Amino acid sequence: MCRSIQTLFNLDPVATDEEVAAAALQYVRKLSGSTKPSKANQEAFDKAVEAVAAATRELLDSLVTAAPPRDREEEAAKAKARAAARFGTA
Incomplete structure (x- = not known):
């Protein structure tokens, strides 16, 4: 799976049309x-x-x-931490 495609389900606020289009573009690419x-x-x-x-x-x-919506800022912070661990950046 393309790493730049983000999970768009169950976010607060919901995924925008721009996010959906960006994911579609990455998938087709x-x-x-x-x-x-x-x-x-x-x-x-x-x-x-x-x-x-x-x-x-x-x-x-x-x-x-039935799960509560995931917070975008919290998810972004988790992704940044994963990238830092993976690539050794601060």
Whole structure:
């Protein structure tokens, strides 16, 4: 799984459309092996990003949980600590 794709479910506040689109873009980039598609492939690439974003939004809107929402700032702090441990940065 692409490390830059963040978990978007059960956050407070809920995932924005921009976050969903960014995750979709990263997913399509990973699958296609291309960060910048050629002009010949741009339309197909853009359609794929839109389709993945729509499916992601539908999924997020339909999932249910009894767990309390996760705090974004707390999750960001945890991710920063993991990165510091992994890469030895402060």
